[in-house]
Amino acid sequence: MKRDILFKIIVFLAIISMVLTACSSTSSTNSQKPSDTKAKNAENINTEVQVDAPFDGWVEGLPKITAPEGFDWKQFEGVELNVITENTPPSSALAANINLFEDVTGIKVNIEQSDLGTVVEKTSLDFNAKSAKYHVIYADPYQILAKHSQHFVDLNAFIDEKTMPAIPGGLEDFIPSQLEVNGYMGDTEALYALPYDNPTMVLAYRKDVFEKYKDEFMADKGFDWTPGPNLTWEQYYEAAKWITEKAAAGEITEVKYGAGHQAKQHDSLMNDYSNILAGYGGDYFEDTELGAVGKSNPGKSAMTSDAAKKSAELYKKIIDVSAPGSTSWDWSGLGEGFAAGDIAMAPEWHEFSSMFENPDSSKVVGKVSWASLPKGDVRQAHSYGGTGIGINKYGTDEEKKAAWLFLVWATSPQAQYMILKSEVGGSTPTRHSVYDIEEVQKGMQAGTEESKQMPNLLPMKVTLEAWKEENVYMRPKVPQWPQIDTFIFTELSKMLADQQTPEETVEEIAKQSDQATGN
Amino acid sequence: MRTNAEYSKLKDSNQTNYKKEKSTSFLNLLNIKKYKTEHWMILPSIIILAIISIFPFLYLIYASFMDFMISSDQPTFNGITNWKKVLINDTFWASWGRTLIFAVVGLLLEVMIGVGIALAIYELPKGRNLVVTLWMIPIFVAPIVAGLLGRFLLNSTYGLYAWLLSLVGIDVQILGDVKTALAAVILMDVWEWTPLITMIVLAGLQSLPKEPLEAAQVDGANYMQRLIKVVFPLVSRTILVALLIRSMDILRFVDTIKITTEGGPADSTKVIGFYLMEVAFKFQDFGAAAALGLTMLFATIFLGKQFVNFMTKGDE
Numbered sequence: 124m125k126r127d128i129l130f131k132i133i134v135f136l137a138i139i140s141m142v143l144t145a146c147s148s149t150s151s152t153n154s155q156k157p158s159d160t161k162a163k164n165a166e167n168i169n170t171e172v173q174v175d176a177p178f179d180g181w182v183e184g185l186p187k188i189t190a191p192e193g194f195d196w197k198q199f200e201g202v203e204l205n206v207i208t209e210n211t212p213p214s215s216a217l218a219a220n221i222n223l224f225e226d227v228t229g230i231k232v233n234i235e236q237s238d239l240g241t242v243v244e245k246t247s248l249d250f251n252a253k254s255a256k257y258h259v260i261y262a263d264p265y266q267i268l269a270k271h272s273q274h275f276v277d278l279n280a281f282i283d284e285k286t287m288p289a290i291p292g293g294l295e296d297f298i299p300s301q302l303e304v305n306g307y308m309g310d311t312e313a314l315y316a317l318p319y320d321n322p323t324m325v326l327a328y329r330k331d332v333f334e335k336y337k338d339e340f341m342a343d344k345g346f347d348w349t350p351g352p353n354l355t356w357e358q359y360y361e362a363a364k365w366i367t368e369k370a371a372a373g374e375i376t377e378v379k380y381g382a383g384h385q386a387k388q389h390d391s392l393m394n395d396y397s398n399i400l401a402g403y404g405g406d407y408f409e410d411t412e413l414g415a416v417g418k419s420n421p422g423k424s425a426m427t428s429d430a431a432k433k434s435a436e437l438y439k440k441i442i443d444v445s446a447p448g449s450t451s452w453d454w455s456g457l458g459e460g461f462a463a464g465d466i467a468m469a470p471e472w473h474e475f476s477s478m479f480e481n482p483d484s485s486k487v488v489g490k491v492s493w494a495s496l497p498k499g500d501v502r503q504a505h506s507y508g509g510t511g512i513g514i515n516k517y518g519t520d521e522e523k524k525a526a527w528l529f530l531v532w533a534t535s536p537q538a539q540y541m542i543l544k545s546e547v548g549g550s551t552p553t554r555h556s557v558y559d560i561e562e563v564q565k566g567m568q569a570g571t572e573e574s575k576q577m578p579n580l581l582p583m584k585v586t587l588e589a590w591k592e593e594n595v596y597m598r599p600k601v602p603q604w605p606q607i608d609t610f611i612f613t614e615l616s617k618m619l620a621d622q623q624t625p626e627e628t629v630e631e632i633a634k635q636s637d638q639a640t641g642n
Numbered sequence: 643m644r645t646n647a648e649y650s651k652l653k654d655s656n657q658t659n660y661k662k663e664k665s666t667s668f669l670n671l672l673n674i675k676k677y678k679t680e681h682w683m684i685l686p687s688i689i690i691l692a693i694i695s696i697f698p699f700l701y702l703i704y705a706s707f708m709d710f711m712i713s714s715d716q717p718t719f720n721g722i723t724n725w726k727k728v729l730i731n732d733t734f735w736a737s738w739g740r741t742l743i744f745a746v747v748g749l750l751l752e753v754m755i756g757v758g759i760a761l762a763i764y765e766l767p768k769g770r771n772l773v774v775t776l777w778m779i780p781i782f783v784a785p786i787v788a789g790l791l792g793r794f795l796l797n798s799t800y801g802l803y804a805w806l807l808s809l810v811g812i813d814v815q816i817l818g819d820v821k822t823a824l825a826a827v828i829l830m831d832v833w834e835w836t837p838l839i840t841m842i843v844l845a846g847l848q849s850l851p852k853e854p855l856e857a858a859q860v861d862g863a864n865y866m867q868r869l870i871k872v873v874f875p876l877v878s879r880t881i882l883v884a885l886l887i888r889s890m891d892i893l894r895f896v897d898t899i900k901i902t903t904e905g906g907p908a909d910s911t912k913v914i915g916f917y918l919m920e921v922a923f924k925f926q927d928f929g930a931a932a933a934l935g936l937t938m939l940f941a942t943i944f945l946g947k948q949f950v951n952f953m954t955k956g957d958e
Contacts, residue, residue, distance in 0.1 A: 388906020448798035451818025
């Protein structure tokens with residue numbers, strides 16, 4: 124009797140569940156028609172005349188935010204925009220100054236900041252549901268844009284729309300390599316995002332240590348160890364080993380270790396190793412054109428090359444003489460280790476400069492210099508980690524237009540300048556025009572008042588050099604990257620733990636990459 | 643005495659009756675008239691149960707046979723591809739292996755320490771409530787916070803434990819070394835969840851009948867004898883309940899690993915829960931993730947069933 128009732132209940136539940144499953148399979152198909160991009164009062168707008176926007180924060184020398192005559196900045200008043208972004212300095216600065224945008228437009232902006240993994244997860248689920256819970260998205264070129272470009276609005280529709288505000292200074296004011304990697308996917312037909320931040324790996328080093336022991340090292344090793352474009356990765360290894368040994372013997376007291384690295388089993392490990400791999404002429408795929416606009420199929424892995432093997436061997440050697448904490452550090456851990464005064468050299472994202480120059484978080488204030496990364500057999504290579512912001516195409520037309528106004532403002536030269544100067548921000552601008560301002564130029568000189576106000580400008584001279592085409596390293600922009608990235612840093616982590624040789628490591632990466640890409 | 647022919651006839655007729663009965667009972671389900679008021683009263687609960695539990699379960703099974711990459715508009719049927727992808731994968735089995743090590747070592751430590759502390763608290767003449775309150779604090783900490791605490795304490799730059807170890811000449815990077823990382827995250831879990839075991843066992847101890855203990859004492863049994871012969875047999879089921887709760891929970895252990903080691907170094911802390919999260923949310927391969935999740939579900943059901951069987955043994 125009991126069993127019979129139980130059986131009936133189970134059958135009943137199954138029937139309900141099947142009905143629900145069937146209902147859920149019929150997903151709503153979102154209209155693929157081009158959106159209406161016109162301003163609400165388009166008939167009253169004179170597109171021949173541009174009028175300055177009423178935003179605060181403009182300074183002499185920067186392109187202004189403008190709109191065609193008659194454009195009503197309050198036309199989307201009441202619209203609520205949800206922005207999802209990684210918890211990075213520019214996002215904190217925007218959140219702290221969002222009233223500058225809200226007061227002018229009447230648009231309410233909610234900025235949600237999370238770690239990148241969470242941003243990727245939430246964005247993916249939102250795209251899958253086509254619900255546009257998030258209207259403006261931090262479009263990481265490798266983890267989000269490469270995989271989901273079809274879910275973004277083609278910004279050309281707004282750029283070509285004369286009744287809406289244009290990008291101040293035009294697209295040409297963005298640093299070209301950054302616009303390419305952050306904005307496009309597969310080709311340059313559609314523009315999905317505008318450059319928003321641009322962390323790049325350069326070398327932070329303790330100038331006090333390098334000056335004090337320069338002669339002693341030179342007498343011992345026979346070469347000038349000053350970090351810069353002439354230092355090779357082998358010489359970097361020699362310098363790191365020498366300092367670590369001398370510090371262990373008590374002869375060097377300023378630091379404990381010659382170098383520190385972000386070699387945790389994490390995305391940071393891939394970035395850290397990529398500087399050496401690319402320096403020796405290697406890359407992750409045979410197709411070397413993947414770093415800019417990207418491709419949907421990257422082709423065969425290039426990780427069995429001699430450059431890959433050599434760079435893996437050297438990387439292992441370097442980590443073995445670096446701070447032992449390196450294998451548990453991502454970029455934040457390395458930053459903390461360097462700021463604590465334990466390390467003489469650290470390949471680190473240039474935006475950590477503000478942390479190193481902040482007395483509340485650092486013991487090395489005033490002792491840090493920046494240089495380009497050492498070179499390999501072929502070139503110097505600096506991993507680039509910048510991101511753009513784009514618009515979710517599943518929002519309503521009104522939300523998309525409101526989001527466009529936000530993009531125009533958030534990526535404008537004056538907003539970038541505000542972020543640079545913000546106490547909670549400190550990110551470096553993605554605009555040429557901001558770097559041309561005299562105040563910013565002075566800020567790049569160590570010891571000036573401006574450099575104290577904007578400490579992230581201290582590494583900018585070497586960072587601007589690092590952004591040049593011959594010096595920058597853009598990792599492959601392919602849809603399979605999150606998986607391949609995981610294979611790379613997991614296998615490298617096994618190598619650093621002495622579980623496999625460098626040769627076995629690169630071969631394993633190549634094998635897994637080819638499996639993931641179907642090559 | 644029946645002939646073989648009679649036997650087979652009887653068997654056939656029994657089978658026919660059974661089939662008729664089954665089909666009738668199924669059709670009876672659709673006979674609305676026969677339902678009583680109480681049936682209609684539990685209907686909303688059944689529907690809610692279907693929505694929040696059975697439907698996702700069936701959907702998970704459905705997804706495990708589909709090409710469910712998030713970038714595709716409509717999932718397509720791909721047979722057992724996802725299952726093959728999951729089962730013919732070294733990382734999957736290695737993650738299960740680590741999960742088993744994690745579960746066995748973690749549970750053993752939690753039970754031994756938890757029961758020990760419960761017995762100690764039980765014997766306290768006074769101040770029991772205060773001790774229990776203090777001992778329970780870790781349970782109220784979110785696992786992510788426990789992970790952060792562990793990460794800060796073991797940080798080689800400013801961590802208290804790292805500094806204490808360096809004073810005695812141990813300069814090991816606990817979370818950055820394959821030999822110590824797994825042990826460290828197990829200990830973080832033990833720190834957080836041992837009090838739960840203590841609380842459950844303590845509740846069991848407090849509900850023990852006084853007579854057997856007094857009788858044992860009158861018979862001259864010492865403390866250890868009373869513990870082994872009387873107390874443990876009486877609270878064994880309570881300990882089993884605590885074990886069941888924790889073992890199911892430990893299979894899903896992710897938070898602390900995510901915040902401390904992210905599965906490293908060299909995959910040494912990549913347990914099955916973390917691997918599932920990676921496949922689902924990083925690789926965004928929901929088909930494979932569904933198959934992987936189902937293996938975890940089957941393991942949990944199997945484990946639960948074993949416990950239930952063990953506990954109901956001798957009840958019938």
